[in-house]
Amino acid sequence: MKSLRIMILAFIADMQMSYASNSTQNQSCSCTENMPVCGVRGGGAAALQKIAGGSIAIKHEFPWQAALLDKKKKLLCGAVVIRQEWVASASHCLQGYKPHEITVVAGEHHLLKDEGVEQRVVGQEIFVHPQYVAVTEENDIGLIHLAQALRFDGKTVMPICMPTPDHLTDGYPHTSCVVTGWGSEKEGGDKSNVLLKVVVPLISDEKCRDCFLKEHRKVTDQMLCAGYPQGGKDSCQADSGGPLACRKEGNVYFLAGLVSWGKGCAEPNLPGVYTEVAHYLSWMNAIING
Numbered sequence: 001m002k003s004l005r006i007m008i009l010a011f012i013a014d015m016q017m018s019y020a021s022n023s024t025q026n027q028s029c030s031c032t033e034n035m036p037v038c039g040v041r042g043g044g045a046a047a048l049q050k051i052a053g054g055s056i057a058i059k060h061e062f063p064w065q066a067a068l069l070d071k072k073k074k075l076l077c078g079a080v081v082i083r084q085e086w087v088a089s090a091s092h093c094l095q096g097y098k099p100h101e102i103t104v105v106a107g108e109h110h111l112l113k114d115e116g117v118e119q120r121v122v123g124q125e126i127f128v129h130p131q132y133v134a135v136t137e138e139n140d141i142g143l144i145h146l147a148q149a150l151r152f153d154g155k156t157v158m159p160i161c162m163p164t165p166d167h168l169t170d171g172y173p174h175t176s177c178v179v180t181g182w183g184s185e186k187e188g189g190d191k192s193n194v195l196l197k198v199v200v201p202l203i204s205d206e207k208c209r210d211c212f213l214k215e216h217r218k219v220t221d222q223m224l225c226a227g228y229p230q231g232g233k234d235s236c237q238a239d240s241g242g243p244l245a246c247r248k249e250g251n252v253y254f255l256a257g258l259v260s261w262g263k264g265c266a267e268p269n270l271p272g273v274y275t276e277v278a279h280y281l282s283w284m285n286a287i288i289n290g
């Protein structure tokens with residue numbers, strides 16, 4: 001009994017420390033809104049346990065996941081909550097849209113069911129990366145400034161942690177990360193109505209370049225690859241713009257990548273390619289804080 005109490009106390013102390021170290025917002029706020037926590041998976045999920053080869057996420061397991069809907073309320077892409085008024089996505093998802101044509105849905109799980117916790121907000125401003133190149137998918141990152149702030153409730157809608165400059169992931173091959181989305185389960189397949197997740201290991205840029213040589217596709221240092229040599233598990237169409245979340249200390253996840261491109265989905269030796277977010281921190285901060 002005593003040791004259980006000690007364990008519980010140690011757990012509470014640990015929680016308080018990570019609460020303090022993750023403070024990004026108003027530190028004097030003692031309310032549950034604006035809770036200064038990021039990157040914590042929900043749904044009672046432990047550690048890592050149809051995207052291609054994945055499984056259904058637990059409700060609100062990924063409280064940073066958002067869906068982008070078009071004017072007809074059809075799924076356009078994924079996105080990721082990084083601040084109350086900001087989501088990140090891929091430039092290729094945002095290009096050509098006016099801000100009010102895109103609806104961002106946070107707290108979403110099943111696209112066709114209303115669970116009463118979804119937060120739907122239209123865009124106010126769209127920022128496509130000024131060096132985005134559609135043919136090569138270079139700098140495939142964009143930001144949406146929301147017309148209203150999201151409510152962070154500690155459960156259904158919470159931000160992911162941003163990477164730090166030392167999270168440039170080429171130094172972390174084989175790290176297991178998780179990618180999520182409502183995209184298709186195979187190339188040309190139907191989108192999923194329910195949020196899917198799949199664990200994929202990071203691959204070095206060097207290996208990834210070799211994989212795409214035969215496809216005559218360039219993998220730059222600002223891209224990040226993840227997948228299995230044998231294929232079978234991957235992000236796919238309409239997962240684009242969604243998060244590749246990697247675990248750092250504890251059970252806290254940071255935004256390593258945004259789903260960007262690939263050759264088909266889940267094919268052997270053709271990993272998924274992601275925008276490596278750690279390369280874009282100063283661009284993002286300049287826009288968000290500017």
Ligand code: 4AZ
Nearest residue numbers: 235236237261262265272
């Ligand atoms: C796409 O078309 C797409 N296998 C996204 C990710 C991948 C392939 C295609 C990765 O949006």
